Structures are given as C-alpha cells and as structure tokens.
Amino acid sequence: MSSVTATATTHVHAKPKSQSGVWSWITTVDHKRIAVLYFVTAFFFFVIGGIEAVLMRVQLATPNNTFVDARTFNALFTMHGTTMVFLALMPLSVAFFNLVVPLQLGARDVAFPRLNAFSYWVFLLGGLFMNSSWLFKAAPDTGWFGYANLTSRAFSPGHSVDFWMLGLQFLGIASLAGAFNFIVTILNMRAPGMTFMRMPIFCWMTLVTSFLLVLAFPVITVALILLTFDRFVGTSFFIPQGGGDPVLWQHLFWIFGHPEVYILILPAMGIISEVLPTFSRKPLFGYPFVVYSGVFIGILGFGVWSHHMFSVGLGPIADSVFAITTMLIAIPTGVKIFNWIATLWGGHIRPTTSLLFAVGFIAMFIIGGLSGIEHASPPADLQQTDTYFVVAHFHYVLFGGTILGIFAGLYYWYPKITGRLMDETLGKIHFWLTMIGFNITFFPMHLLGLWGMPRRIYTYDKGLGFDTLNLVCTIGAFIIVIGTLALMWNLVVSLKKGKVAGPDPWDARTLEWSIPSPPPEYNFAVLPTVEHRDDLWERKQAGLGPIPQPPNAHVHMPNPSYWPLVTAFGMLIFFSGLMLSIYMAIFGFAFTIFGIYRWAFEPAS
Amino acid sequence: MSASAAAADEHYTSTGLNNRKMVFWAFLGSECMFFGTLISTYLIYKNHSLNGPYAHDVLNIPLTSFSAFVLLMSSLTMVLALASVQRDNVRGAKIWLASTAGLGCIFIGNQIYEFTHFVTHEGLTLQKNMFGASFFVLTGFHGAHVTGGVIWLTTLLVMAFKGKLSSKNSLDVEIAGLYWHFVDIVWIAIFTLVYLIQ
Numbered sequence: 030m031s032s033v034t035a036t037a038t039t040h041v042h043a044k045p046k047s048q049s050g051v052w053s054w055i056t057t058v059d060h061k062r063i064a065v066l067y068f069v070t071a072f073f074f075f076v077i078g079g080i081e082a083v084l085m086r087v088q089l090a091t092p093n094n095t096f097v098d099a100r101t102f103n104a105l106f107t108m109h110g111t112t113m114v115f116l117a118l119m120p121l122s123v124a125f126f127n128l129v130v131p132l133q134l135g136a137r138d139v140a141f142p143r144l145n146a147f148s149y150w151v152f153l154l155g156g157l158f159m160n161s162s163w164l165f166k167a168a169p170d171t172g173w174f175g176y177a178n179l180t181s182r183a184f185s186p187g188h189s190v191d192f193w194m195l196g197l198q199f200l201g202i203a204s205l206a207g208a209f210n211f212i213v214t215i216l217n218m219r220a221p222g223m224t225f226m227r228m229p230i231f232c233w234m235t236l237v238t239s240f241l242l243v244l245a246f247p248v249i250t251v252a253l254i255l256l257t258f259d260r261f262v263g264t265s266f267f268i269p270q271g272g273g274d275p276v277l278w279q280h281l282f283w284i285f286g287h288p289e290v291y292i293l294i295l296p297a298m299g300i301i302s303e304v305l306p307t308f309s310r311k312p313l314f315g316y317p318f319v320v321y322s323g324v325f326i327g328i329l330g331f332g333v334w335s336h337h338m339f340s341v342g343l344g345p346i347a348d349s350v351f352a353i354t355t356m357l358i359a360i361p362t363g364v365k366i367f368n369w370i371a372t373l374w375g376g377h378i379r380p381t382t383s384l385l386f387a388v389g390f391i392a393m394f395i396i397g398g399l400s401g402i403e404h405a406s407p408p409a410d411l412q413q414t415d416t417y418f419v420v421a422h423f424h425y426v427l428f429g430g431t432i433l434g435i436f437a438g439l440y441y442w443y444p445k446i447t448g449r450l451m452d453e454t455l456g457k458i459h460f461w462l463t464m465i466g467f468n469i470t471f472f473p474m475h476l477l478g479l480w481g482m483p484r485r486i487y488t489y490d491k492g493l494g495f496d497t498l499n500l501v502c503t504i505g506a507f508i509i510v511i512g513t514l515a516l517m518w519n520l521v522v523s524l525k526k527g528k529v530a531g532p533d534p535w536d537a538r539t540l541e542w543s544i545p546s547p548p549p550e551y552n553f554a555v556l557p558t559v560e561h562r563d564d565l566w567e568r569k570q571a572g573l574g575p576i577p578q579p580p581n582a583h584v585h586m587p588n589p590s591y592w593p594l595v596t597a598f599g600m601l602i603f604f605s606g607l608m609l610s611i612y613m614a615i616f617g618f619a620f621t622i623f624g625i626y627r628w629a630f631e632p633a634s
Numbered sequence: 635m636s637a638s639a640a641a642a643d644e645h646y647t648s649t650g651l652n653n654r655k656m657v658f659w660a661f662l663g664s665e666c667m668f669f670g671t672l673i674s675t676y677l678i679y680k681n682h683s684l685n686g687p688y689a690h691d692v693l694n695i696p697l698t699s700f701s702a703f704v705l706l707m708s709s710l711t712m713v714l715a716l717a718s719v720q721r722d723n724v725r726g727a728k729i730w731l732a733s734t735a736g737l738g739c740i741f742i743g744n745q746i747y748e749f750t751h752f753v754t755h756e757g758l759t760l761q762k763n764m765f766g767a768s769f770f771v772l773t774g775f776h777g778a779h780v781t782g783g784v785i786w787l788t789t790l791l792v793m794a795f796k797g798k799l800s801s802k803n804s805l806d807v808e809i810a811g812l813y814w815h816f817v818d819i820v821w822i823a824i825f826t827l828v829y830l831i832q
Contacts, residue, residue, distance in 0.1 A: 140653045140657065141653070141657065205664060208660075209657050209660050209661060209664075210657070212656075212657070212660050213653050213656045213657045213660065216648065216649055216651075216656060217647040217648050217649055217651065217653050217656060218647065218648065218653075219648040221646075223648070243660055243663055243664045243667075244663065244664065244667050245667075246664070247664050247665070247667035247668035247671060248667055248671050250668060251668060251671040251672055251675065252671075254771070254775075255675065255771065258760065258767065258771060262760055262761070263760070263761045264760050264761060264767040264771075265761075265764065265767065266675070266679075266764075266767060266768075271684070271763075271764070272679075272682040272683055272684045272763060272764040273679070273682070273764065274678070274679075274682070277675070277678060281671065281675075626789075
C-alpha cells in the first residue's frame with residue numbers, strides 16, 4: 030500500500046480526508062462504520078415494516094372493519110413482506126456480516142472496502158426508492174412475490190408495480206455486490222493459520238449465504254427484466270393472450286425465492302452458533318456437522334422451489350420429487366438443532382439476554398420447522414395453502430427464527446462496536462415481551478388457518494368463528510410493539526450509560542474479543558496467527574491471553590471515497606428514469622459509468 | 635487499476651489467489667445463472683409463438699457462423715494481448731487489444747444488421763411473438779455484454795497508449811480477458827442452442 034499523500038496530490042479531485050462529521054460517514058469505507066450504517070438503516074425499515082403490520086392487525090381486529098380499504102390493505106401486506114425481507118432482515122444480517130466477519134477472520138477490513146460502501150448506498154437508495162411509492166400513492170399491491178399476470182399493464186396500470194419491479198432490481202445490485210465481497214473476504218482474508226475447519230461458524234454461514242445470493246439473485250434479475258419488457262415494451266413473457274406463461278414467473282421467482290429463505294435464516298443460525306457456546310462455556314457440539322449441515326441446506330435450497338407451487342398442479346411426479354427434496358431439508362436442520370441443544374447440555378449456562386434470544390430461536394424455529402414439514406406434503410399443503418396457517422409458519426421461522434437470532438447477535442456484539450453493554454434488565458423485558466407477544470400474535474394463526482381463514486383478505490364477516498382469535502392476534506402485535514420500544518430505548522440509553530464493556534465482556538471464544546471495544550480503525554495492528562478453532566478461548570485456557578496488540582499503531586488503511594455513492598446515485602437516476610423519461614435513464618446510465626470510471630482509476634490506498 | 639492497487643494485490647491471501655481475480659470468478663458464476671435463465675426462457679418459449687415468423691423462417695446460419703468465427707478469433711487475439719502485456723511488449727499489446735476490440739465491433743455490427751433485417755424485412759419484433767421476444771432479449775443481452783467488453787478493451791487500449799499498461803498491471807488485462815472469454819463461451823452456447831438446434 031503506497032503512501033496516501035503521494036497519490037492524493039496527483040489526483041484531480043481532492044480526496045476526502047475528514048475523520049468525523051457527516052462527510053466522514055458519507056465517504057467511509059470502514060467495515061465497522063458501514064455495519065453501523067446498515068444496522069441503523071435496516072432498523073428504520075424494520076420499524077416501517079412493523080408499522081405496516083400493525084395497521085393490518087388493526088384492520089383485522091374486528092369483523093367488517095373499515096379502518097383501511099381493500100386497496101390499501103393490499104399495499105400494506107405487499108410492502109410489509111417486501112420491506113421485511115429485502116430492507117430489514119437481509120440488511121440486518123449484512124450489518125452483522127460487516128461488523129463481525131473481518132474481526133472474526135483477523136482481517137483489517139473486507140476485501141473490497143469501496144464495493145462495500147457501494148452496497149450500502151445502493152441498499153439505502155433502493156429502499157428509499159421503493160418506499161417513495163407511498164408518497165406518490167402508488168405503493169405496490171401485488172404481493173411480495175408479484176405473481177403474473179396480476180403485475181401486467183392490464184391489471185396493474187399506473188406505477189405501483191414499476192416501483193416494486195425496479196426497486197427490487199436496484200436492491201439486487203446491493204445484495205450481489207455484498208455477496209461477492211464476502212466470498213472473497215472469507216476465502217482470502219483469513220488470518221494466518223485459520224484453516225476452514227478453524228473458522229468461526231458465523232463466517233461459514235456468511236460464506237454459504239453469499240454463495241446462495243450470487244447464484245439465486247441472477248434468476249430474479251432475469252425474471253424482473255422480462256417483467257420490465259412486458260410492462261414497458263409490450264412483450265408477452267407472462268401474458269397468456271400473447272403466448273406467455275404466468276407459471277414461468279412462479280418458477281423463476283421461487284428458484285430465487287427458496288434460496289432466499291435460507292439467505293434469511295442461515296446468518297441467524299450462524300449467530301446463535303456463536304452465542305450458545307459462549308454462554309454455555311462449552312465448544313459448539315459437533316462443529317463439522319453444523320458446518321456441513323449449513324452447506325447441505327444451501328445446496329438443497331436450490332432443489333425445492335416447487336413446494337411453493339403445489340397448488341399450481343404440476344403433476345404427481347413433480348409434486349413427489351419436490352416433496353421429497355423438501356422433507357430432506359429437515360435432516361440437516363434437525364442435525365443443527367440437536368447440536369445446539371447438545372451445546373447447552375451440561376454447560377455452565379449464563380442466562381444473558383443474548384442467550385435467552387438464542388434459546389428462543391431454537392424453540393420457535395422448531396415450531397416453524399414442524400409446520401414447514403407439513404407443507405412439504407402436497408395433500409396437506411393443498412389444504413393449508415393461502416390460509417393463515419402458512420402465515421403462522423413463515424412468521425415462526427422468519428420472526429421466531431431470523432429476528433430472534435438477530436436480537437441475540439445484537440445484545441452479543443453491541444458492546445464490541447459501542448464499547449458499552451446493553452442494559453440486561455431492559456433486555457430481559459424486551460425478550461419476554463417479544464416472546465409472549467410473538468406467540469400470542471402468531472400461534473392463533475395456525476388455528477385460524479386450519480379453520481379456513483384465507484390470507485390476504487382485508488376483512489371477514491361476523492360469525493365465521495374468526496372474531497376472537499383475530500382480536501387476540503392484534504393484542505399480541507401491540508405487545509411486540511412495546512417490546513420493540515424497550516429495545517429501541519435500550520439501544521439509545523446504553524450508548525451513553527451502558528456499563529463499559531472492555532475487550533472481552535462475555536469471556537468469549539473468537540478473535541473479535543481479543544481487541545479493544547470499539548476496535549481501532551485497522552482492527553489488528555498485528556495480524557493474529559491462529560492455531561486452534563476458538564483460538565482466543567484456547568489461548569485463555571492455556572493461560573496466554575490474547576495476542577498483544579501495540580497501541581496507537583500506524584497502519585495504512587484504504588482511503589475514504591465518494592465514488593461508491595456517486596455510482597449508486599447514478600443508478601438511482603437510471604431506475605427513476607426508466608419510469609419517468611428515457612432521457613433521464615440515459616443520463617443516469619452515463620452518470621453511473623462516469624462514477625465507475627472515477628472509482629476504477631482512484632487509488633485504493 | 636492504478637499502480638498502488640496493483641501493489642496491494644500482491645499482498646498475502648489465504649488461498650494464494652488474487653482477490654480481484656477471485657471476485658471476478660464469482661461474478662462469472664453469477665453470470666452463468668443469468669444467461670442460464672435467459673437461455674432456458676428462450677428454450678421454453680421458442681415454440682410458444684401464436685403466429686410467425688418462426689425461428690426456422692428467419693435465422694441466418696451462414697451469417698451467424700461468420701459472427702461466431704469472428705468472436706472465437708477475438709479470444710485468440712485476447713490471449714495474445716495478455717501475453718504481450720505480461721512481456722512488457724507495448725506495441726504487441728496495442729495491436730492485439732485493438733484487434734480484439736475490432737473483432738468485437740464486427741460481431742456487434744453483424745448483430746445490428748441481423749436485428750435490423752429481422753425487423754424491417756421479416757416483420758419480427760419483440761412484440762410480434764414469443765420467439766421474437768425471447769430471441770431479442772437473449773441475444774440482445776449477449777450483445778450488450780459484448781459492447782461492454784469492447785468499451786473495457788478500449789479503456790485498456792487508451793491506457794496502453796498513455797504508457798500505463800505494463801507487466802505490473804497485467805492483471806487488469808487478465809481480468810478483462812476472463813470476461814471476454816466468458817462472453818465468447820456464452821455465444822457458443824447461444825449459437826448452438828438457438829441457431830444450430832432449431
């Protein structure tokens with residue numbers, strides 16, 4: 030890495046230099062700062078998605094309610110799903126990838142720091158683009174899966190589907206860029222001695238997730254391109270009158286969509302695989318099995334998509350094959366669950382908030398998994414499809430699984446980035462309110478579904494037997510809201526008033542706990558040499574302690590850069606232009622190319 | 635792409651593979667899924683047309699064979715360009731980079747001719763039938779990739795003329811080469827599946 034001053038003077042534009050203030054955040058390429066940006070932005074979208082959910086629950090609290098109309102309700106469930114999947118859960122996981130992966134690997138940053146910043150800016154601008162549809166009264170209302178031919182011009186005139194289709198395309202760029210970055214970071218930037226089988230599980234799950242992203246996203250990219258041609262150019266890819274086949278959309282969507290499910294859950298599985306051993310004071314039981322199960326889940330994830338389509342009528346052979354592959358996934362998932370339980374078994378358990386959420390994950394995820402296996406059987410699925418039973422199922426895996434896992438990680442790693450512990454009392458209030466509220470909200474949906482209440486209806490009649498339990502669900506939703514407020518309060522007050530954490534507040538196992546909290550910009554002045562799995566733990570057991578790091582070291586780090594933001598902004602203009610005017614699109618495209626060129630020829634360090 | 639970036643590339647990596655090369659392989663993996671999906675869509679839809687013209691009415695195999703030959707030869711010149719850069723042969727680098735970009739331009743020119751001919755003489759448009767839609771989108775995205783490659787090669791050519799291309803940053807050329815060969819291989823698949831096996 031050459032000296033900063035020598036390259037800066039030869040450059041046309043002055044390079045950003047500030048270390049603090051707004052400008053330093055805009056130009057940052059530091060993975061830890063990008064993690065914070067990701068977290069704050071994704072949490073903001075999580076709150077928006079939550080508000081959408083609460084509005085739906087208010088509407089459904091009583092029969093024949095008129096709180097919102099049918100059109101608004103459609104928009105609410107579409108944007109709730111889209112927001113939670115693409116703007117909340119995925120980026121919350123990415124926030125942890127950014128914060129934790131380089132630290133656990135013993136690296137100074139990700140492989141491509143500017144690409145990392147670019148991912149964030151595309152995510153932010155894509156999220157704002159998608160949500161700006163509310164301001165134009167054109168919120169997407171065709172479901173987060175956007176089934177054809179509801180998305181055609183004939184059935185969805187106006188811009189609602191355009192916002193969804195272009196917004197997802199835009200956000201896909203962020204996910205792909207991030208995935209490329211983490212694949213190379215994990216394969217190439219492990220500390221000396223860290224073989225794959227010494228690598229922390231969270232890094233393993235990030236690696237599997239990144240491969241899923243890289244291979245699954247191009248499929249939805251093509252599907253969205255074809256839809257764009259249908260809507261803007263007048264082709265008939267998904268329009269039966271012109272010879273197109275709406276079922277192709279379903280195939281393409283779910284070839285992406287099912288790996289996407291594992292993209293959402295594997296990071297959370299990685300998180301709790303770090304949390305459980307730390308608070309049980311035992312190594313993770315069956316580490317290789319947990320690793321291989323994660324890889325196996327990832328591979329199988331590409332062979333099960335049609336279980337989302339049993340009701341299409343694909344024929345007995347296709348249905349049988351996809352039923353069997355789907356049931357197979359229960360094996361690696363079960364292996365993981367048994368390994369987690371065995372990790373807890375006989376351990377010196379410290380019931381911190383983080384551990385409570387991790388244990389909550391196991392319990393809730395088992396329930397979600399069991400209802401999932403029921404859907405794997407086509408005859409059972411035909412009864413359950415499009416009912417609230419399915420809604421109950423996927424909230425048990427995505428809320429009971431992913432969100433609880435993310436909360437476990439939040440309490441666990443918050444001290445690493447802020448230097449202060451979160452408040453445990455508030456944390457436990459948050460945990461119990463969330464667990465109780467969650468089960469009150471979603472468990473009754475199993476019953477409602479089996480009793481025949483369909484999904485995606487904006488209201489229901491009196492006397493169908495749905496009244497009481499719907500009210501119960503709505504009450505549960507408000508308990509979750511109170512729990513989430515406790516979390517938000519905790520996040521804010523602990524920043525200033527939390528107990529000072531020190532480098533290793535949990536007596537933990539992996540390399541991120543061997544350096545100060547918050548870590549210096551360069552993370553490791555001396556790259557650690559790894560000799561064991563859970564290297565820090567082994568060193569502590571041997572009485573060695575962490576590898577000493579000289580304070581105030583001078584390590585050349587990558588320069589800040591504004592070109593990632595400029596490039597992302599060009600893309601925003603391009604995608605907006607596709608809706609508004611072709612000249613704007615061309616300008617945006619040229620602007621993007623300009624940004625890429627400046628970026629490519631800017632010295633990285 | 636600068637000297638300092640190239641210097642950073644020589645840093646230690648766990649696998650011994652260069653970071654930029656590895657990320658590019660991952661990108662190409664992603665591109666395989668992209669073109670795989672487009673080709674599958676074409677194969678599913680080619681017989682879904684409600685009216686003509688159909689594939690066997692319009693596809694001009696002699697012309698496209700020439701295009702395919704041109705693109706294959708451009709992979710050869712790409713290899714020669716990289717070899718020249720690695721040996722600090724600036725003159726060779728200029729000649730072979732220019733040849734590769736030039737052959738790419740001939741390919742694109744042929745495609746523009748083909749598309750124009752289909753629209754004006756055969757009445758085949760994106761909106762005409764399913765064959766037209768899936769054919770134009772598939773080959774059009776391939777053509778866009780070739781165009782991107784030509785722009786990339788031209789950038790390298792400009793760098794060569796400015797004296798900024800040497801064995802130190804031959805990786806810049808190598809990665810462009812990976813992209814170019816990939817686009818070439820995709821064309822072999824498209825030529826076989828779309829043109830030869832109708």
